[in-house]
Amino acid sequence: MKAGVFDSGVGGLTVLKSLLENQTFEEIIYYGDTARVPYGTKDKNTIIRYSLEALEYFENYDIDILIVACNSASAHALNALKDVASIPVIGVIDSGILAVQSKIQDKNSNILVIGTTATIGSNLYEIGLKDEEFTNITSIATPLFVPLVEEGILDGDILDATLEYYFKDLSKIDTVILGCTHFPLLEKKISSYLNDAITIHSGDSIVQFLENEYNCTNKYETTSIKFFASSNPDGLKQTAKNWLGKLL
Amino acid sequence: MKAGVFDSGVGGLTVLKSLLENQTFEEIIYYGDTARVPYGTKDKNTIIRYSLEALEYFENYDIDILIVACNSASAHALNALKDVASIPVIGVIDSGILAVQSKIQDKNSNILVIGTTATIGSNLYEIGLKDEEFTNITSIATPLFVPLVEEGILDGDILDATLEYYFKDLSKIDTVILGCTHFPLLEKKISSYLNDAITIHSGDSIVQFLENEYNCTNKYETTSIKFFASSNPDGLKQTAKNWLGKLL
Numbered sequence: 001m002k003a004g005v006f007d008s009g010v011g012g013l014t015v016l017k018s019l020l021e022n023q024t025f026e027e028i029i030y031y032g033d034t035a036r037v038p039y040g041t042k043d044k045n046t047i048i049r050y051s052l053e054a055l056e057y058f059e060n061y062d063i064d065i066l067i068v069a070c071n072s073a074s075a076h077a078l079n080a081l082k083d084v085a086s087i088p089v090i091g092v093i094d095s096g097i098l099a100v101q102s103k104i105q106d107k108n109s110n111i112l113v114i115g116t117t118a119t120i121g122s123n124l125y126e127i128g129l130k131d132e133e134f135t136n137i138t139s140i141a142t143p144l145f146v147p148l149v150e151e152g153i154l155d156g157d158i159l160d161a162t163l164e165y166y167f168k169d170l171s172k173i174d175t176v177i178l179g180c181t182h183f184p185l186l187e188k189k190i191s192s193y194l195n196d197a198i199t200i201h202s203g204d205s206i207v208q209f210l211e212n213e214y215n216c217t218n219k220y221e222t223t224s225i226k227f228f229a230s231s232n233p234d235g236l237k238q239t240a241k242n243w244l245g246k247l248l
Numbered sequence: 249m250k251a252g253v254f255d256s257g258v259g260g261l262t263v264l265k266s267l268l269e270n271q272t273f274e275e276i277i278y279y280g281d282t283a284r285v286p287y288g289t290k291d292k293n294t295i296i297r298y299s300l301e302a303l304e305y306f307e308n309y310d311i312d313i314l315i316v317a318c319n320s321a322s323a324h325a326l327n328a329l330k331d332v333a334s335i336p337v338i339g340v341i342d343s344g345i346l347a348v349q350s351k352i353q354d355k356n357s358n359i360l361v362i363g364t365t366a367t368i369g370s371n372l373y374e375i376g377l378k379d380e381e382f383t384n385i386t387s388i389a390t391p392l393f394v395p396l397v398e399e400g401i402l403d404g405d406i407l408d409a410t411l412e413y414y415f416k417d418l419s420k421i422d423t424v425i426l427g428c429t430h431f432p433l434l435e436k437k438i439s440s441y442l443n444d445a446i447t448i449h450s451g452d453s454i455v456q457f458l459e460n461e462y463n464c465t466n467k468y469e470t471t472s473i474k475f476f477a478s479s480n481p482d483g484l485k486q487t488a489k490n491w492l493g494k495l496l
Contacts, residue, residue: 035294036284041398046283046479144406147395150289157409158392165406231294 001216002027004063006054009037010150010239011181012069015092016225018203019067020247023219024210028226029061030240035231038146039072040116040180047118051077055085057228063087065214067206071115071179075122088214092202093119095209096177097128099200102208104134104175112170112194113139115179116146125179138173142166142180149182155189163193173197185243249464250275252311254302257285258398258487259429260317263340264473266451267315268495271467272458276474277309278488283479286394287320288364288428295366299325303333305476311335313462315454319363319427323370336462340450341367343457344425345376347448350456352382352423360418360442361387363427364394373427386421390414390428397430403437411441421445433491 003025005016009032016030031054033039039047051073058066066089068074068081074091081089100111111134113125120141129137144162153159176191177200178184184201191199210216225248229236240248251273253260257280264278279302281287287295299321306314314337316322316329322339329337348359359382361373368389377385392410401407424439425448426432432449439447458464473496477484488496 035290037289041285042283043480043483144395144399144401147392151392153392153413156413158406158413161405161409165401165404232291235291 001025001065001218002029002061002063004028004058004061004066005030005069006051006058006066006073007032007069007181008039008050008073009034010236010243011146013240013243014181014184014201015067015069015203015206016240017244017247018201018207020223020244022207023221023223024207024216025223026220027224029058029063030225030227031057032227032229032236034229034236038116039070040118040143040146042118044076044118047073047076048080051081052084055081065090068092069181069202069206071181071202072118075119075124090206090209090214092181092206093124093128093179095205096125096179096200096202097132098209098212099205100129100134100175100177101132103198103200106174107133108135109174110136110172111138112173112176112197113137113179114142114145114166114176114183114190117141117143119179125177138170140166145186146180146182149185154185159186159189163189167193170194175200178202249273249313249466250277250309250311252276252306252309252314253278253317254299254306254314254321255280255317255429256287256298256321257282258484259394261488261491262429262432262449263315263317263451263454264488265492265495266449266455268471268492270455271469271471272455272464273471274468275472277306277311278473278475279305280475280477280484282477282484286364287318288366288391288394290366292324292366295321295324296328299329300332303329313338316340317429317450317454319429319450320366323367323372338454338457338462340429340454341372341376341427343453344373344427344448344450345380346457346460347453348377348382348423348425349380351446351448355381356383357422358384358420359386360421360424360445361385361427362390362393362414362424362431362438365389365391367427373425386418388414393434394428394430397433402433407434407437411437415441418442423448426450
């Protein structure tokens with residue numbers, strides 16, 4: 001089975017990592033729209049336009065399923081993509097909500113959703129969680145985590161000050177949804193600041209979602225991967241090497 | 249006289265501010281490529297492509313001169329723009345170097361250049377300053393200042409930690425070139441951290457450059473301004489109101 005993984009840039013590599021660890025696909029085409037990253041600060045129409053262009057890009061590669069790894073694109077463009085695609089298109093928000101359901105039994109658990117301004121602005125995590133009868137949900141846009149990860153700042157004073165800036169006024173959090181594919185690189189730091197809150201990670205969620213909803217239970221011994229980017233593909237490949245190491 | 253001001257996003261508003269304070273033009277068309285901002289993390293070919301598209305955009309507005317307010321575009325796309333434009337095109341790097349010449353007499357002055365990764369990677373400030381026989385130049389890419397300004401974080405612990413992160417190992421700096429149009433919003437903080445170093449500001453430099461090189465010495469009582477953006481023009485207009493206030 002051949003999957004396309006679409007992200008606004010390098011963030012979706014954290015989703016790719018989970019797919020590789022789980023050996024879900026035989027072939028993966030990864031496309032990062034690095035020429036126009038980030039999506040999370042842009043408006044809905046722009047995100048839809050760029051996502052539809054990405055779909056056209058994948059038409060050259062005969063994929064069986066498209067995974068929208070970017071939370072901002074999942075939040076704003078998933079319906080537009082589904083309307084025109086001839087293959088299944090799945091996003092990371094539905095899968096994130098499914099992951100909360102399977103991990104968290106207590107409907108009164110204090111859940112924090114963090115993401116880009118676009119993702120949090122869509123309110124889709126909160127709506128989905130309330131549909132599943134979770135009652136205590138707090139959503140915060142934490143856009144600065146994105147450039148910190150892009151710059152490789154994964155610890156130190158700037159990160160500590162940023163954690164404090166976003167989270168200092170929160171009361172107890174039990175579970176935090178990492179609603180942006182950049183955030184798993186800060187997973188330990190975020191969880192630790194929030195008194196070891198349970199983390200929900202888009203990549204792990206997608207793997208589970210593919211198994212439950214699309215019966216993707218085969219394990220492929222090797223996965224062939226091709227990387228494409230709208231700007232600086234060598235930079236994307238280098239980041240993939242740094243983040244994914246031996247999985248490639 | 250009617251000018252076009254082109255920036256990757258809102259940063260060029262700091263250049264617009266200087267033009268308005270100095271009453272340099274009768275009409276200004278401001279275009280921010282907010283759908284694809286930032287340019288400073290992207291590669292040369294992408295920056296050239298987007299800048300040429302912006303030039304096409306201005307063709308509808310019959311401008312007399314195009315000011316490239318974005319340092320990253322000035323660094324990588326100015327020659328490409330000049331090659332195809334039928335009007336003068338000026339960038340903020342040549343003007344910044346002229347401003348250093350007029351402000352700093354001592355050729356051994358310790359000059360710090362800060363900018364995006366793209367601008368610093370071009371090395372154009374350093375080359376230009378060495379041509380003018382300045383000898384002690386340090387260049388540092390400080391990309392995190394851009395999202396801080398975009399998020400309105402102009403003081404506090406995150407900014408202090410970021411100043412420390414970039415500047416802690418520097419020895420004495422006499423003059424700092426704010427080589428990104430976002431940085432004037434952090435001017436006092438940056439200057440203060442660097443023991444009150446003199447700052448060189450792209451907007452002030454452009455005004456001086458227009459007077460010296462293009463004889464733009466008229467003072468217009470009012471300036472009519474039109475704002476355009478490739479995404480979320482209302483957001484751009486709101487930022488303009490916040491930053492420029494009564495000048496609009």
